[in-house]
Amino acid sequence: MQSNNPVFRRSDAFNGASANAYGNQTYPGNGAAHQSYGQTPGHGEPQYGAPTITGRPMTIDSVVQKTAISLAVVIVFATITWWYTGDIKSDSAEAQQNMGALYGALMIGSLGAFALSMVNSFKRVVSPALVIAFCALEGIALGAFSKFIDAVFVADNTSISGNIVVQAVIGTFAAFAGTLATYKFFNIQVGNKFRTFVIAAMFGMVGLGLLEMVLGAFGNQIGLFGFGGMGLLFAIGGLVLGVFMLILDFDFVEKGVAAGIDERESWRAAFALTVSLVWIYTNLLRILAIFSQD
Template sequence: MQSNNPVFRRSEAFNGSQANAYGNQTFPGNGTAYDGYGQTGVQQGYAPAPTTGERMTVDSVVQKTAISLGVVMLTAAITWWWVGDISSPSDASIGTLYLALMVGSFGAFALSMVNSFKRVISPALVIAFAALEGVALGAFSKFIDVFIVGTQAEGLGNNVVMQAVIGTFAAFAGTLAAYKILDIKVGQKFRTFVIAAMFGMVGLGLLEVVLQLFGTGTGILGFGGAGLLFAIGGLVLGVFMLILDFDFVEQGIAAGIEERESWRAAFALTVSLVWIYTNLLRILAIFSQD
């Protein structure tokens, strides 16, 4: 079961470490093959592979994902409180806000790269990523609430952060329901498109940051028309990323991979949900500006 997703691609359990003479993948340490594409097997062609310990299950993925998201929300709340009230750009707390935003963003990005390409998943690194991501989200949410929406905004502006949180979980539930009810099948072209689009958006975002440092830019990270289009594209892409996550969890369970890989699935789901939240928050903020 080869993957273009970098989160799962480095996993020996998801991809197998070698192939036998008949093209079947084998898991490291047991030598037992499961059926490859186009061959007859159980559960869409993937026969369970024996493991020395417990296997990944839906419950184990849910538990690990709940832990990861819990850490994100906890550190985000702590960061929101730690930054304190900000009424103007001259407040002393503004330095704390930018410090939290920079440390959390760059730290989470670095650990996301490590977790994505690490062959053996580390629960500690997943938790560390979640903690730093929470710091970044807490600071970013405070920034949106104060400087984009405005603390005195009426109606939607007063609850934009909470609505983005609710909207994120609604997107998760809706995507999962559609995936199961419509029995969505993920093909190789779809995987390639989603991963390429994800890296493309990340690359454009980093380029925009560099351009802004030199006093120019395209506005795709701003809160105007270009920023709105970029955020809407990011939101749609986040939903596609969730579909990939659901597919790999389903295939991993069918293949009988080890329970520790639940942490890899939890990391991938956390990344997708954070991606959806940040883009949804930007969209709501754009429509809620003073």
């Protein structure tokens, strides 16, 4: 089967030439939020193909297991980054030094995760080691970003229940559970128009983000990543898009399991789901930070 999504498009198992038992098109999941897409020539929609099975077929359980491992790596490295960078809330020289280390971790983690997201998205044979490496770097970036938000927007006497970082984590998993329940309960069918819209929106947001980075280098930011009105609109749009990306992921995994693709592709699905959840978390955290301002 042929996928429009680069995460799945580079997979031989996801991109066979013949029709499967359904005789229907495939449905792409989400990959890294920064990608390129193609379509089946002459059809405009991807097609199921006959997967090449080298071992056991992919199952829902295998996807859940690999996704759990991926998310565990993200959480572990985020926690290590949080604690390793030390106190950054005081006015001491040590706190200033720790803040510098925090920014360094954020830059290294973000750039490294972006690079590996590109490799994982376009790599034909999925590499579990590279997926785990991506998760580790993503965890470093998220740990640094979360600690920065905590330092700026969370008061010292704020309880755990009022901590926006904790709220964002809970909200992310609630969004995942709610989207999955909605997808199954309402039997959502992903059509080509919806898929194209999500892909176009993803490209648009990534393009705007890159434009903001370039303008920021010259001191002329639009405010898309800020904590004002423009930043709030951008974050809300990103959150909604993240939910749509999850729907594409669920649909593609469901169809992939039905087609009996190789179990190794569970790592590709886990990578896509992890990217979607990270996307949702970062946008939700920004929204909570904006609303927590005085």
